[in-house]
Amino acid sequence: MIRKYTIGHPIATESVVVPVPAGEGPLPYFSLDEAEKSLSLGLGDNELVYGLGETVRGMNKRGWEYISNNTDEPHHQEDRRSLYASQNFILIFGEGRVKGFYIDTPGRVSFDIGYSHGDELKIRFAELDADIYVLEGENPRSLVREFRKITGRSYIPPRWAFGFGQSRWSYMNADEVRAVADGYEKAGIPLDMIYLDIDYMDHYKDFTLNEEAFPDFEAFVSEMKQRHIRLIPIIDAGVKIEEGYEVYEEGLEKGYFVTKEDGSDFVAAVWPGWVRFPDFLNADARRWFGDKYRLLLDKGIEGFWNDMNEPAIFFSQDRLNAVFEALSDYKGKNLDLAKYNELMGMIWGLGNSPEDYRSFWHNMNGTRVRHDRVHNIYGYNMTRAAGEAFERLSPDRRILMFSRSSYIGMHRSGGVWTGDNCSWWSHILLNLQQMPALNMCGFLYCGGDTGGFNCDATEDLVMRWTQLSIFTPLFRNHAAMNTRRQELYQFDRIADLKKFVELRYALIPYIYSEFMKAALGDDMYFVPLAFAYPEDERAVRTEDQILAGESIMIAPVYTQNARGRYVYLPEDMKLIRFRAADDYDEELLEKGDHYVKAELNELLVFLLRGHVLPLAKPASCVEEIDYASLTYISYDSDPGQYELYTDDGETRI
């Protein structure tokens, strides 16, 4: 059961698309403290709190404070309070009835979940304006489904987007891209996508091409497509200020950029240097920007990723000027530590400054709104602009779209990747733990940068991480500039890596079926054990294993130099220890604790009793997967019981 309670005068986020009856009386469960602008609620010893989508730490969010304040955060350490997304949906369960709360407010809000006091949840608002949806029921997963029904169906990508993609910031020109395709081809590793990071553009100008580096782009797109590889370009939020640049000139003329309070230009720097930010909260601007994707669609592009849409700000013109003004006073003086710290503070404070976010305004349906009040729905509306445009520009065929920044509601327009993670072993586990939390909020097409974006990757890390990503709908290897190359063919154990990617392709009939069933049924693809076995006190505290679809549980190894790991089985399961799609051991394991061996070239899948796992023959790309020749691994079940979902993989549904 869902009821809606409204506090103050919230700005509509349009994340909920189905009418929800208003609750009677005051907001239940919480104590409201108007002076402190907070809501609080006691937590029982055995209650767990799940949710908040893409955040740091474990699945059970107790013991930290999370702040919904979309932030370009490059390292994702345990102490971070904000990442790129705001997904304010939580479930509390473990004692009595299951409770769910969706705090729908586009501004800053924090969730102190047993951080200040272990037995208290306190939600603090920048402004006490929110629609609060209260859910109650018996089962966490069914509450998720109820919640998902009111927020609308999840984005569905084309099936080829379930293939493997390679990315790097950046492949600087067409020949570098060809070399990557060649590297994979030579290694015999399937590949469906190569991503183009910011350097494919002309001076980082959205919807332009660096003609020197990528001459005759349309022919190049076509050349790669003949190799079954789609190019996926990035689009950034900021529009470069440059006379004669059509997107800039048009946006300026039509008044589609955000402005300062007095109507003057808000100018900030991101990759292109000085930019203006499109006002994605203005429906007309959204339509205008969305239509620009056509420039690349017309060249044969079928997918995009939206980046820097928190929006990230390196510095604003005003603040940089202020810093240089201050710096000029320092010169020649005897600098002491206090002055040095002052200087460092100023320089540090330039990026993503709250002051900047308070200094520009939007036009929402004719009403001027200061940015910080709606900060968390900016990226959502950028991706919505794209999604709405794709429905117009490509009414029949699906277009791939995923975004860095998000808010609930955006899940209707695109997926997400989890941003700039690091080549750290702990980030394999973080990647795993974020997946079901994202699914709760409707983001089904998601994944992390396999091998890690920042820092240098090692072969063993990439192997273990790949063993996880084989199961994530978005499966992409991506790395930052100045880091060690981590395309799979760069390592010594290419043969093993090839087998892993081939296994992914063998699993696509299953992964795609399970994804589609989740999307069409407003359900989860990745399910935490706590949702599947809420009565099992061990299962509810198992945070390094998840169900992937209806048939299997996965439990990746995420410790360096380990040759196995512990696994808790909430029921009898069949262990499948894969070395390749056609090379695996099977072993029946009883409910309970097991130490399971897994050499570096082995990955663990646990098949649930009464279920089957379909496997296709090796294929070099998604299009070539032969659905007619599936084989099945089963455990007290028969293949006929498995509901395989098939469609042409590209028609909109």
Place this chain on the structure above:
Amino acid sequence: MIRKYTIGHPIATESVVVPVPAGEGPLPYFSLDEAEKSLSLGLGDNELVYGLGETVRGMNKRGWEYISNNTDEPHHQEDRRSLYASQNFILIFGEGRVKGFYIDTPGRVSFDIGYSHGDELKIRFAELDADIYVLEGENPRSLVREFRKITGRSYIPPRWAFGFGQSRWSYMNADEVRAVADGYEKAGIPLDMIYLDIDYMDHYKDFTLNEEAFPDFEAFVSEMKQRHIRLIPIIDAGVKIEEGYEVYEEGLEKGYFVTKEDGSDFVAAVWPGWVRFPDFLNADARRWFGDKYRLLLDKGIEGFWNDMNEPAIFFSQDRLNAVFEALSDYKGKNLDLAKYNELMGMIWGLGNSPEDYRSFWHNMNGTRVRHDRVHNIYGYNMTRAAGEAFERLSPDRRILMFSRSSYIGMHRSGGVWTGDNCSWWSHILLNLQQMPALNMCGFLYCGGDTGGFNCDATEDLVMRWTQLSIFTPLFRNHAAMNTRRQELYQFDRIADLKKFVELRYALIPYIYSEFMKAALGDDMYFVPLAFAYPEDERAVRTEDQILAGESIMIAPVYTQNARGRYVYLPEDMKLIRFRAADDYDEELLEKGDHYVKAELNELLVFLLRGHVLPLAKPASCVEEIDYASLTYISYDSDPGQYELYTDDGETRI
């Protein structure tokens, strides 16, 4: 068996104090590449590499590159290559004979341990000058003992230093210190030490006192000592440049500071602002600086911690001037992103700059040596200065000393703490994993900042971390400025935290005995399972459990919201689940895998068969521990078998 091989013309570090016979013929095992200045060696599939002391990642160092280059590194993320210490001793075992290598060179050297290629160890030198000690034998632990014999006996602190200490950067005045003592007293939590961070000094000047904040320091020291609390002040490496400041004036006059190549002043900034660095590599300067500790000893101080002795450099005068020169050119110009990045690069590059470390020189026994060639033995020699002075100034009684920066050899003069860790759950595990590696290199008196130094701690983190630190010889809670207060009495569950600290005190007869036996026998106090059970293929890959002394294995919970953990027992053991020193369960567990429950107020100890664990009655400080009333928990053994080490805890031995 140990043999010494010399390559090039190494600068003597004096870390080895016992003559070692020279090996015959060329250096065994390694291939030398003179052009690349590297040594390489193949690693077998089942070989493990342990060692390197205080570094990131797990106990088995395979899969990363470590660079010995002492660095003030505040976050200790997985991707870091250098921390504060250089401890170039590694053991390779797991196939055939055990091999050990000590690469004795005071300059930069890197250990690529299966980072570039999984099956290769490559050691790269800045300069191909090193004494290389090659050890061979049958057992890793016995090789450690052999190595330790040639590097001399480990530092032995007074017994009171095994009590609990509270620290914070900083308790700003005597009343704040009193409030901490009061807080602990009121909570009934034992406490033996309060640490004074940099603000007790007059403007961060070594061996001075802020008389306003700490009036009549001697009386204050005495007042606290009457409460059984010793004050432990910090000493930094840099000496403030200030006319009339005795230490500075004297050092200048005697020529005891490092200088630039032309003999002019090398001036850098650290906490006091502009400083000069004492030339700790000069024996006369060492003696001079060491004697200064007397100023505080004379006021009743009995222990110190040496900090910032990598040496950390915020910026040098020369480089800061160059930056400001460059900045002045920017003003008024249309700054683009390239210029912004240039600016950020300059500012970033100011701290701990390799260029600075190449620009000052030492006087080693009359020979001028550029700092970068001997960088890694600077902190070692600062602490050696103190250790040698204490032998002169306090010939009968032990003085507490531990250091941030270190090199093998320094273990004779002091212990170490593991520097500026973070309030991250992963750093509980890192703390555990660093302990045996430090023990290998002779550092027995060691521990990490309990609860984490940087970032905000939570109650559950502090509770779990305390459960580990109960077993580390150095047991200190410490936190940085601007972080959440984390003195134990600040939390809700004070009663549980009190029981943990009381348990520590109950265990001191055991911990001190085991520490002393390790120190006097050139042995380890913390032993990895891989050393204790080298034939057990599961034990050698267990990196989150360690033996602490001869009787017990510890296996702390280091996962948030967990209510237990997996444990591998290489032999039958008796589980003791402590809630307090006088409140625990006992359970016999068989060799093998176990999931063991441990609520937040429970900590796990595993008693080895044939061993006993002595426990004292609760005591409010180390002095009051009643050795006459020990009780014993035993497992197929009797208390009479336990060799309790006792002494007066303060006389030098």
